[in-house]
Amino acid sequence: MREIEFVGLMAALQALQALAIDVMLPALGHIARDLGQADPNQRQLIVGVFLLCSGLGSLFPGSISDRFGRKPVVMVCLAAYFCISLACALVTDFATLLILRGFLGLFTSGLMVLPMAVIRDRYSGDRMARTQSLVAMVFMVVPMIAPMLGQGLLLFANWRWIFGLMAGLAGLVAFWAWMRLPETLHPEFRQGIAPRAILGNMRAALLCRAAAGYFLGAALVQGAMFGYINSAQQLIAEHFGAGTAFPVVFGVMALIMSGTNFINSRIVERFGARRVSHTAMFGFILIATIHFAIALRGETLWVFAPLMTVSFCLMSFIGANFQSIALQPFARTAGAAASVMTFVRMVLGAAFGSLIGQAYDGTARPLLGAMVAAGIGALGFVLFSERGRLFRRLNYPPGLKPAR
Template sequence: MSLKTPPNAKVIGERELIFLVALMMSIHALSIDGMLPALDNMARELHVIDGNKRQLVVAVFLLCGGLGTLLPGAFADRFGRRPVLLFALFIYSILSVGVAMVHDFTTLLVLRGIQGLLSAGLIVIPNAIIRDRYEGDKMAKLLSIVGAVFITVPVIAPSAGQAVLLFAGWRWIFLILAMLALVASAWVWIRLPETLDANNKQTIDIPVIARNMTTAFFTRASVGYVLGTSLLIGAVFGYVNSAQQLIGEHFGAGEWFPVVFGGTAAMMIVSSLVNSRIVERFGARRVSHTGVLLFILVSLGQVWVSHAHPGQLVWFLPLMATNLALLGFLGANFGSIAMQPFASIAGAASSIQAFFRMFGAAVVGLFIGQAYDGTAHPFALALLICSVCALLLVLFSEKGRLFRRLHGPRIATSASHL
C-alpha cells in the first residue's frame, strides 16, 4: 500500500526514489567491498605484517557503523530525514579524504571508525524514508528492488577497486568515494522531499527515545526477524572479511578474486529482482520462511564440501552463490516484516533495528573472519549455525507457526511485546 506524500512536499517518483535510496546505501557498501583488492597494498605501504590484521580495515568500519546506527533515527524523527542524510553524506566525504591522506595504520583505523560511526545515517534513514511512504508487501517489494540495485555494488566494487589500482594507488579509492558522496548530497538537496509527517515528529528527549527504541526492539513480531537478519548478514560479513584469504590462499585463485567474489554476489541481484516480482503475490513471510529453510540445507552442503572436497573452488563456488542468492529472499522481507508495526516511530525503529542488524552482524562477521585457519571449515560451520539460529528466532516471532500471510497493517500501539 502506498502512502500519501506530505502536503507541499517536492514530488519524487518511485523509480527515482529507489535509485536515490540505493545510491546512498551503496556508498556505505562501497566502503566495505571497494577496497578489498587493495588490502594487500594498504598492508604493505602501512607496514602491516599480520594477515588477519588487515581485515580490520573492513571490520572496524562495520563495527563502528553498527554502533552509529543508534544515533540518526531519533534525530530524523525530530528534525526530518533530509538534514540527517545531508550530514551523513558530508561527514562521509570529509573523512574519506582524511583516510586517503594517512600514513599510519592506526590512524587509518581511527578515521575509518569515526567514518562508520558518523555516516551510519546512510543505512538507517533510507529504510525510514521507504517506511514513511509504503507499508506491507508493497514495502517489501520496494526494499527488494532497492536491494537489487544496492547489491550490484558488491558485484562491481572489487573490480572497480582493482581498476583504480591499475592506474593509481589505493588512496584514490577513498577520494573517488568522497566525490561520489558529494554527488549524492547534491541529488538529495535538489530532489528529495521531506518524507516525515509533521504529526509523527518526536522530541529529542532521552526517555522518549528510549521508550520508542524499546518498543521497536522488544515487539515480539519484530525481534526475531531483526536478530535473525543479524546472524545471516553476519555470516556474509564473515565471508567478506575473509574472502581475499579464502579465495586467494585456500582456493589459490587470487588473480580471479574480483570475478569470483563478484560472481557469487551477482546471484543476490537476480534473487532480489525475483523477490520483488513475487513477494506481493505470495507474501513476505511465505517467501522468506521458505528461503531460510533452503539456506540451512545449502549450509549443510557447505559443511560437507569443506571436509570432503577441501580446497576445490569448483565445489565451493556454486554453494556460496546459492547461499547469497537465498539471502536476496531474506534480507528485504525480514526487514519489511520487522518495520511493519512502526509507522509513527519509523526513525527510531530503523535505528535500533539497524543497530542490531549491523553491529550484531559486524561482531559475528569479525569472529568468523578471525576464525579463518587456512581452510573453509570455520566459515561453513558458521553458515549452518547462523541459519539454524535465525530459523529459531523467526519461529519465536511467529509463535511457532511458519508460512502465515497476515493482511492489513500492524500498529505499534497494539503489537504484542516480549
C-alpha cells in the first residue's frame, strides 16, 4: 500500500469515531423530542455515553490485536459499527438508544487505538511522527464537515437516516480495509492473550519513564482542547457575539490547525520529533500566558480568535509528536501500549476539559488560565521523561531506524 492510501485508510478509521459524535450534533433536539425525552440536558448523554464508553473500551482492543493481529480486530470493530448504527436507527425509546450508544463506543474504540498500533508497526521515530501528522491532517476534516452533513440530512430526512449514513460509511471503510489493509503485526511480536500477560504489557507501558511524561503531557494538552470545545459555543457565539457565525469561526480555526499538521509532517524528519515538540511546548506556554494577560484586561473576538488559533497550531506540533515519542519503546507491544495510552489520554483529558468547561464565567479567562497550567504541567512531565534534557534527537538502536 502506497503511503497516500495508507494515510487515507488510517484517517478514515479514526474519522468514523469522530463522525459518531459530530454528525448528530444538529439532530440531538430532534432525537430527544421523537423519543419522548423532555429534559434538555439529557440529550447530551447521546454524546457523553459514547465518549465515556469509548474511553473505557480503549483498554482492550490493542492488547487483543497484539495476539490475533491488527486486521481481524479492525474488521470486528467495523462490523460492530455497522450493526449497532443500524440498530440505533430503529430504536423507539431513549434509554435503548443510550444503551446502544454505549455498546457502540465500547466495541468501536479500537478504531481510535489500532491506527496508532498499525502506524507503529510500519514506522518508528520521526517517520512515525510524520505519518501520524498526515493522518491527523486528514482526520481533522471530519469535525469541520460532519455537523454540516448532519444538518443537510435533516433538511430532507429524519434523524434516523444519520445512523443509516454512519452504517453505510462503515461498510465502505470495511470493504476498503478488507481488500487493502495488510496484517502489520510481525509474527515474532505476537503476545499471549492471558490476562496476566496483558496486564503486564499495560503496566510496562504505564511505568516506562521514557513514555509516561509524554502521554501524560498529551493528556493535559488534550484536556485544554476539550475545555475549549465544551465552552466554545458560549464563548464565541454569546460572549464575543459571533452568533450564527460561530460555525464559520470554529471551522476556520480547525482548518488552520489541520494545515499545521501538514507542516509538521514536512519538518519533523529534518529536525526530529523532540526538537519540534519541545519548541512548540515553550511557544504554547508563552502564547497562552500573553493571551491570559490580555484577557484579564478585556479582549474582542478579533484578538481572541487569532491568538487561540496560534495556540491550536502549537497543539498540533505537540500532539502527534508526543504520541509518536511515547510509542517508540513498544515495538513488540504496540497494541497494549496504544490502548493504555489512549485510555489515560481520553479519561484524564475529558476530566480536565470538563473542569474547564464548568469553570466558564462568561469570559475566556478560565480557559486561558487552564491552558497556561496545562502547558507548564506538560513541560514538567516531559522533563521527567527526558531526565531534565530537552531538544535531543532520538538515537535509534541498531536495526530500528525507520525506513525511508
